Every structure is written in C-alpha cells, then in structure tokens.
Amino acid sequence: MIDQNAQKKLAGEYAVRYVKDDMVVGVGTGSTVKYFIDKLAEIKHKIRGAVSSSSQTTNLLKQYGIAVLDLNSAGPLDIYIDGADEINHSLEMIKGGGAALTQEKIIAASSRKFICIADESKYVMKLGNFPLPVEVIPLARSYVAREMVKLGGAPNWREEVITDNGNYILDVHNLDILEPIALEEKINNIVGVVTNGLFAKRGADELVLAKRDGSLDVLR
Ligand code: 5RP
Secondary structure: OOHHHHHHHHHHHHHHHHHOOOOOEEEEEOHHHHHHHHHHHHHHOOOOOEEEEEEHHHHHHHHHOOOOOOOHOOOHHHHHOOOEEEEEOOOOOOOOOOOOOHHHHHHHHHHEEEEEEEEEHHHHOOOOOEEEEEEHHHHHHHHHHHHHHHHEEEEEOOOOOOOOOOOEEEEEOOOOOHHHHHHHHHHHHOOOOOEEEEEEEOOOOOOEEOOOOEEEEEEE
C-alpha cells in the first residue's frame, strides 16, 4: 500500500512520457502537477517550453529554468497535464481547489489532449462531494452566492484567496450534480461568474490514476 502523496508522485512522474521533442506543454497547478514538473525538468532541453496555469506553477517552472511561454503566441498546444479534485468515469472533473480554474480551463480548451493525473481518492462515481469552486468578479460575490442557493448549493466565500485574475472564489457545497455539462453551462451563464470548476464540456481525454496498491491505470 502507498499513501496519497506517493500516488501523486507516481501519476505525476508517469505523465512525462506524454511529452515529445519540441513540444510546448500546458502545465496545470497543484501538488500532483509539482511531481510532473520535477520530472519535466529532467528533459527540459528537449522541449520548447511550457504554458503555465498559475503564478505558483510559473514560479516552479522558472526555478527549473523551463521557458514559460504565452498561450496567445504558443497555442494551440498538443498537450495539457493537470490534476483534479474529483474525476468521474466519463472523465468529467471538478477542479479549482488551487484557485487556478480559469487559466486551467482556458489552457485545457486550447489543447488537443488533456491528461489528468490523479491519486485514487479523486476517482468518484458522482461529482459533488468536493465543493464546487466558482470564480467571481468581486462586485458580484453576494449576487452569485444567492444564485447558487437557488440552485440548491451552499456557497462559502474563500476569504483568504484572491485569484491570479484579481477575483474571489466561492466554494459551493451540497450541489446535486446529475448533469455536469448542463450545470457547468448554467453556472457560467450567471452574470458575474468568470468560470466554474466543472470541467465537463471539455473533460480529460486520459486519466493517469495511481492507486493505493501502488499500481497505475490509464483510463480513456
Ligand atoms: C488547482 C486544481 C488542482 O488540479 C486540484 O486542486 C488538485 O490538486 P492536487 O494535485 O494538489 O491534489 O484544480 O486549481
């Protein structure tokens, strides 16, 4: 048996095999991604660079001397590697635990292939046990919170966090996520919402799932 951190390392390091010569790699955010970046650094001379999803990831990439490129000039990308807070059997996800959901969703949309790297605890039958992060324009915080209550959710303002875009995060508990794509679209249509953490319309293409028994599955 291996612990959650060891599972994250296993999945993160495995994902480096998706990186081919001369690629520009989209890089997500979080502790699983950190293990991917540690390994990516070993082959940094083979790639053109990376597009980063957060200031946290940018700092890490720069520490390793990996070139950080602008998506506007580097995209579309061949590949995007990122973790998830939850992922279901259809490879739909909840993301945004690290508050980087908006950039993550933009890079995912601009990439041909999204590889999700995760430990076994993230693999769920139904999304929604993890509270859904919603990035909101500061002025809209209370309005969006009331709209979330109308959808059956219990929003909680992540008060200590300002996103890289200068916005707030609401963590919405208790949502009954029966149709992830429909809910993703509905929440995105609320004025003042920048992005919500449902990654269903553009889910992952592959899941690298590290398991407690030390084995690894690749699901498509
Ligand atoms: C950041 C994310 C992360 O992918 C998610 O929170 C998983 O993080 P970790 O790998 O640390 O468990 O969506 O916004």
